[in-house]
Amino acid sequence: MAVGEGHGDKIFYLTAKTITRTVAEQTYGILREGGLHYRTVTLTARDKVCILEERNCNPDACPYAKGHFDRVNDAVYDVITHETAITRDIIVKYAALHNVCPFELSLDISLWCDGIICDYNYVFDPNVRLKRFFADGMSGGYIFLVDEAHNLVDRGRSMYSAAVVKEDFLEARKYVKGIDKGLASALDKCNKDMLEFKRECGDYNVISSVSAFAMHLERAYSMLQKFLDKNRQNPHIDYRERLMEIFLSIRHFLNMHDLLTDKYVIYTEHDSQGQFFVRLFCVDPSDNLNSCIEQGICAVLFSATLLPVRYFKEMLTGKADDMAVYAKSSFDTDMRRIIVGRDVSSRYSRRGDAEYRKIAEYIFAVTDAKRGNYMVFFPSYGFMQSVLKVIYDMTDEGCFPDEFEQSIMCQDSSMNEEGRENFLKAFDNGAGDAVTGFCVMGGIFSEGINLKNEQLIGAVIVGAGLPMVCTEQKLLQEYFDDSGKNGFDYAYVYPGMNKVMQAAGRVIRTEEDRGVIALLDERFLYREYRDIFPREWNNYIAVRKEQAAQTLREFWESV
CATH class of the missing domain: 3.40.50.300 (P-loop containing nucleotide triphosphate hydrolases)
Structure with a gap:
């Protein structure tokens, strides 16, 4: 009704599990039977929607990625002129027909849809959120419906926490020391910082700041990025995928370091494999989640178990005056x-x-x-x-x-x-x-x-x-x-x-x-x-x- 009366442009129906996405699709189907004219798309994770037996997004290895951008506009037009309930199966069908990447096709289609059914990640996760809607603080007439919202507390903590592992720096240094001495030196400096943290750590250790370490990490990150770009096509670099994993963990750590407030705790510890890490632990994700919600015009967070409601207000938005409704069960x-x-x-x-x-x-x-x-x-x-x-x-x-x-x-x-x-x-x-x-x-x-x-x-x-x-x-x-x-x-x-x-x-x-x-x-x-x-x-x-x-x-x- 809100969209129909011009109060909003798009509805994002956000879920924590695949099965609740199916419920959202079925609900839209019921509304269409009652006369609703509304195009929806369901976004599925890249790995799960990939047509190949094993995903490889390199255009030289994937026929759907090679030449994708030459064909995708025709694919999008074909879908939006023939379909209103665009599910995973519909996406795969048209991607195969037009020989394009199904995941990228679904993202492009989302621009032409009234409703988007997707995981929490696409709105809240700083690494995954949809840049075409939310990049650089962009906002719009978006309405967020957050299903099973009790899950968002732990998911929010996970999304906005970050860790780097000491052994990763040693591993990365081993790979590059004979190729890029400057990068090897920068990684070695990070490892020495971690060694100092390790000496001060018993079972675990809470520390007040990692600013100096973050400066050294920033230098290693910049040099590692250049190394990966330079060796993108180097057939002799068979460890590039592992370096990319380390690069992404460093990037996320630095991004979360920029968000540090008193709602974080920084600590060091050994994991179950004996590896030593430093972690930025987001104990209260409310500020980060609320900043995402504010990129739309309103949000409805619902669950049968948002109790006590005061706790969930504090953890999800941080606003005690947010409206809360207790819907009485219809069951006898x-x-x-x-x-x-x-x-x-x-x-x-x-x-x-x-x-x-x-x-x-x-x-x-x-x-x-x-x-x-x-x-x-x-x-x-x-x-x-x-x-x-x-x-x-x-x-x-x-x-x-x-x-x-x-x-x-x-x-x-x-x-x-x-x-x-x-x-x-x-x-x-x-x-x-x-x-x-x-x-x-x-x-x-x-x-x-x-x-x-x-x-x-x-x-x-x-x-x-x-x-x-x-x-x-x-x-x-x-x-x-x-x-x-x-x-x-x-x-x-x-x-x-x-x-x-x-x-x-x-x-x-x-x-x-x-x-x-x-x-x-x-x-x-x-x-x-x-x-x-x-x-x-x-x-x-x-x-x-x-x-x-x-x-x-x-x-x-x-x-």
Whole structure:
């Protein structure tokens, strides 16, 4: 309506995951059926839309890149005169027909579209954002619709943080020392700076400034750029791709150094491979994200889990007076039962076979109350495997029937796209065997999937979803404590509860759905956790292990 009445020129529908892009395409399709005349394009990452088996953008290796600019205008005209819903498949079809690069074709088409469906990166990421719309602070009549906006906090931190690795300077110096002594010397100086940082670093070290290092890095960056340009076609430089990776990491570090404010923490540490790095950690991305939003005329950020809303206002725009709307759920709360296990916990101090057995008994109680498909969400793969082992042992002991163990299917940490699809297909089993999917909270199955009706009738959520303790979580806690806020809530409780709410949201997807949610951790009864509950969760029932099965049976009998 806003665009139709002349209040805006383009709508950018921004998503964090591929599946939500599909939902946006379907929504535009419904509106077109109702009479909307609106051209949209879906932008897909270069690697995913490439027609070649292995992407190589060198015109000598790619027939679609060679002569692309001679043919692309005809391709664009052909698409925009024949298509209104320009999806990935449409892009690939016309790119093959006109022998042009599909990714570049989609970008050119975007100039002629009313709506652009794309990843957050194309608006917010300083390295990827669409220069044809946003370069050099350009603004326009753009409306940003940000789907699943709870994801933008971590994505924003990632986009606006940067790191350089000491070992990269040594590697780059090894490549160029016999060819460009000046560049080798500049890289050596950067390495010596890093060596000084390393000598002062224990487990990790927070430092106040890297200005002197950035000056040396700027010189190395400039000389490396000239070296890469000079040797662009040199067949003897077989390490050019690796040098380009190092060059891009240096460039991003310098660009982020230019953005440094008191909302950054600079620290040094060794990574899991033992490599030493210095990192510019954007603990609060609100200024950077808001500067992007202000290049349009308005933004609507939406999610079912923007709670507490005060926290998300602070992290996403930094503006406490931004309008916020809590939309009441259209689903009947009587069609869903929430139980909270008051005698169970996932705390590290409680972990062991006794607690794992209790969790296993809760899971069995939930799935035994009504036969059907369930998902169980764990804090980590390790925790999941520990509970799974106990279930095997308890089945051998006769505590559970064989059918319970046989119904369990586990998410794999190395699942590819086909594996994910097969996992979800198991829930579309009609009158077949019931499935209990063991998954990891915050993973690929805890949001963005849409299992309706009998495909999923319950979720068990083990633990409060708190992130694992690590350097960056500690730094987040310290930063927000120093800012006068509750650092533990900002670093652990809010992100954890968001994962919990997302996982619970898999259960009720339509007005016809019936389902149960079991929250297994006594901490859910603490006030600081209950205060984050959606309003629709206020009818939860606190239970002990022995009460769970009967409580759920009574619910299923009532619906």
